[in-house]
Amino acid sequence: MSEPIRVGLLGCGTVGSGVARILTQNQEAIAVRAGGPVVLARVAEVDPSKADAVDLPRSCVTTDSMAVATAEDIDIVVECIGGVGKARELVEAALAAGKSVVTPNKELIAKAGHGLLQLAAARGVDLQFEGSVGGGIPIIRPMKESLAGDDLLSIAGIVNGTTNYILTRMSEEGASFEDALAEAQKRGYAEQDPSADITGADAANKISILASIAFGNYVDVSEVDTEGIDKMHPRDLVAAAELGYIVKLLAIAKRLTDDKLEVRVHPTMIPKTHPLASVGGVSNAVFVRGRYVGDVMFYGPGAGSLPTGSAVVGDVVDAARNIRHGSSGRVPCVCAAKAELLPADQICSGYYLRMTVLDQPGVLGAICTVFGEYGVSIASVYQKRVEGRSADIVWITHKSRESSFRQALQRIDQLPVVERVSSTIRVEDV
């Protein structure tokens, strides 16, 4: 049998420990598939209690991550530290030292991926990151390889399990945002500081990775129009359900006819019959539309030690195959340039809109007039309930330009008959 391929693991937290477990427990099958043994040779971890969980001689465990990233006897470096600062330094050093690198670190790839991929290409090594989007779900390799003959048009994904869990509880049980978040934290689905999830920042990282792969120009995540779920009210989820919709935090990317991209993350009302509508709890799913293939969807667990570990080890096997065949870097980054994104205020979508108005004649007419002035066309309107002198009204608009819709809204909010505009949610038929 050929020489073992030696793996150095940086970080032994949630995903790192899963990677260590799979590499150890499943090593026989992995050796068959990789054309020879793949061994976990070194682990760098600052917390000795985490390192203890790995089945390795003490001498192979160190706190010096840079030593592992650049060690002469390491072929593949697996970065499971997270974040950008230190992880970026280590990945750069590993690539520069001619190691192939595997990482599930979405923030690193979203914010520094283009430069790192260029470095990998220059050194003729692999930089793989299947675990960075959708946890264990195969999505990045299918897009880069299986769909490499296609002409991809759009992507719509539920790529953050925490927010999907919160929205599922809010919509199925009428829970408030705060209670659903607390429940998610109790179950370990949300961090103590959940801001990266609930603000949509995590989903923005992921959609910028997917959009870069799909459309061949890299997306600057800081330009992605991003809105979180922290302002969602259970009353809107109920209204959505009554209208045949469900609200999901969608990450959306579309290629427009002029080759600009539209990339955005926001709570979105989609028809209940859409395949993404039935993706509940912490599950993730990515819906991809290709000119030739039509609509395909990839579904599964979006996070977790072993699911994400499975994706990372899949990448390790691929990198190992490339090392054995002398073909490292065979699927490089082909992003030519920075993608030009459509400015947020030019994006078109339908809108759901809930407002409280005075319950008196002429109110609907007054509001419709303002919409009409800004070219916003109404698909439907429902009076939801009356309380004292006030009534709740729900509107659904046809596709409108964001800027027109916002201007109309500002005017409507100033009408004397309008007490307050409570919420707006974009409506998509994806």
Added chain:
Amino acid sequence: MSEPIRVGLLGCGTVGSGVARILTQNQEAIAVRAGGPVVLARVAEVDPSKADAVDLPRSCVTTDSMAVATAEDIDIVVECIGGVGKARELVEAALAAGKSVVTPNKELIAKAGHGLLQLAAARGVDLQFEGSVGGGIPIIRPMKESLAGDDLLSIAGIVNGTTNYILTRMSEEGASFEDALAEAQKRGYAEQDPSADITGADAANKISILASIAFGNYVDVSEVDTEGIDKMHPRDLVAAAELGYIVKLLAIAKRLTDDKLEVRVHPTMIPKTHPLASVGGVSNAVFVRGRYVGDVMFYGPGAGSLPTGSAVVGDVVDAARNIRHGSSGRVPCVCAAKAELLPADQICSGYYLRMTVLDQPGVLGAICTVFGEYGVSIASVYQKRVEGRSADIVWITHKSRESSFRQALQRIDQLPVVERVSSTIRVEDV
């Protein structure tokens, strides 16, 4: 730019014409992804009218498929003829001549794949067949590559669009099997001779391919326990819906604890809440369970000229990348031996059972006694309707061994109070 990779296409029917169109129309993007141009250089087609649809000089089109399969100036042969006889000869000749081969031909791969893959490995070339299962849905590469670190436990798939369309119409509109089949033929979803679809033979080919990849031993498709949908009655679909189930033609493969496999195709009642339950019409979906990744699902169009063409061209890009990197054959077949399948009569599953009995006291007791003698345990029983002296009764059993269930059924069928046993359908919680 590097030398073009030259593709020879055998057969220009439904899928072949899709392949030709994508290779031509999308050639710029394909060249970027493949690291250099990939050109459709020759086409072999016996029907000149089909060849006319391809945008190639007359001199590149021939009726001599063997000449294209072995031509010196061809790097990748795409076989879109179908069936085993001639296609097998051509693929063998192409592999022997050192060409990489791409084919969406499920029958060929299911029946002759193991030998062809060994030939490809011996010659150090690729034999790729993503389009053979699930049309355009990426499933084979994700299983061989993305999930290469995992330990796969089971697969359950809707892998035949024709039968899924028929069952969807029967269950949503109460259509008879014959009417739904006629409608499928009218819409071009079913062949004039639909037997390969409705008998389950097509699905058996596909699940034997997936099971071979998932479990590392090759499955002999002639040993797959296969039952079609031609005996399905709309009444059973209605009863299934009332009980919270839906009936799908599922292709199922499981690895058992003793490393034997269970591989089977049959109409199956699954809970309405299962992700496969919402896969309607001609769509396909494959649900894969891994020890580490958990449950993932791949969904999309299971057939068609362009969707399947997309999968084929994805394989062509992959084979082209390997040629450029000198890494052809980097993901070889790793099936060690022929898989041992559990004999059909030892398979365990739940059963749905509809029968007509005399409407008189003691009937249920008499039937229960027989079930009890054979160790078949009843989960629930419903009386469906009474007509004159007869009543329709529906049973659902707990998991039982096929042989015990069939023996019990034979005895029950002979009871004087039983007029007839109308249908049995297996029940799975997959």
